[in-house]
Amino acid sequence: MDAAIPRGADRAPVWPQGFVGSITHTDRLVAAAVAPSGAYSGLGIDVESWMSDPAAEDVIPQIDFGHELTLLTRALPVSRARAATILFSAKEALYKALAPRAGRFFGFDEAALITVIPGADSSAATGSAELTLELQNDLCPTLPRGLRVGAQVAWDDQGVESLVVTPPEALTEGPVSPS
Numbered sequence: 001m002d003a004a005i006p007r008g009a010d011r012a013p014v015w016p017q018g019f020v021g022s023i024t025h026t027d028r029l030v031a032a033a034v035a036p037s038g039a040y041s042g043l044g045i046d047v048e049s050w051m052s053d054p055a056a057e058d059v060i061p062q063i064d065f066g067h068e069l070t071l072l073t074r075a076l077p078v079s080r081a082r083a084a085t086i087l088f089s090a091k092e093a094l095y096k097a098l099a100p101r102a103g104r105f106f107g108f109d110e111a112a113l114i115t116v117i118p119g120a121d122s123s124a125a126t127g128s129a130e131l132t133l134e135l136q137n138d139l140c141p142t143l144p145r146g147l148r149v150g151a152q153v154a155w156d157d158q159g160v161e162s163l164v165v166t167p168p169e170a171l172t173e174g175p176v177s178p179s
């Protein structure tokens with residue numbers, strides 16, 4: 001199927017009817033993911049190169065609103081700057097997955113990291129984890145405060161990749177993990 005993917009007013013890509021998707025780019029790669037909306041109600045991907053220590057310290061007050069960074073550095077064998085990059089990327093993937101349905105901008109303070117499950121054999125150099133993010137506000141009737149959404153993250157020596165998908169059915173409460 002050939003289709004143009006224009007940019008919407010909110011800068012989000014406008015996928016053909018019946019599809020959800022997401023785009024990300026860094027100086028080292030460009031990636032796009034698309035799926036039928038019968039499979040997922042939302043799909044968000046994000047790739048980030050590792051932040052330097054000073055860049056991470058600048059970003060942390062804008063993305064960490066409690067013990068989120070501490071949760072990550074305790075659970076994963078990564079530095080504070082890398083944990084900040086992971087948190088930033090997971091929240092950006094969440095935004096891309098939910099913003100089209102929310103119909104409004106929502107900030108980094110509107111989702112909180114509540115659990116981190118490290119993947120087997122994760123190290124500072126490479127690894128993966130399953131994060132759970134909890135909405136702190138109602139975004140829309142089907143994305144209520146308290147909703148938990150899974151984010152899969154994977155990292156290597158270059159940076160981190162994040163994926164958030166939400167199931168097609170109306171969401172209520174409880175963890176929502178990618179299958």
Ligand SMILES: CC(C)(COP(=O)(O)OP(=O)(O)OC[C@H]1O[C@@H](n2cnc3c(N)ncnc32)[C@H](O)[C@@H]1OP(=O)(O)O)[C@@H](O)C(=O)NCCC(=O)NCCS
Pocket residue numbers: 007010011012013022023024025026045046047091092094095096097099100106107108109110111
């Ligand atoms: C929109 C945003 C998430 C993009 O992320 P980024 O790391 O800056 O850039 P990436 O390269 O990963 O992604 C860029 C792509 O995001 C997509 N995008 C932009 N706005 C979007 C939106 N509202 N919804 C979904 N996707 C969007 C576009 O496809 C864009 O590609 P393009 O520039 O070629 O058109 C980011 O700029 C932003 O505004 N973040 C603040 C909102 C947020 O993250 N809240 C956290 C909630 S917990």
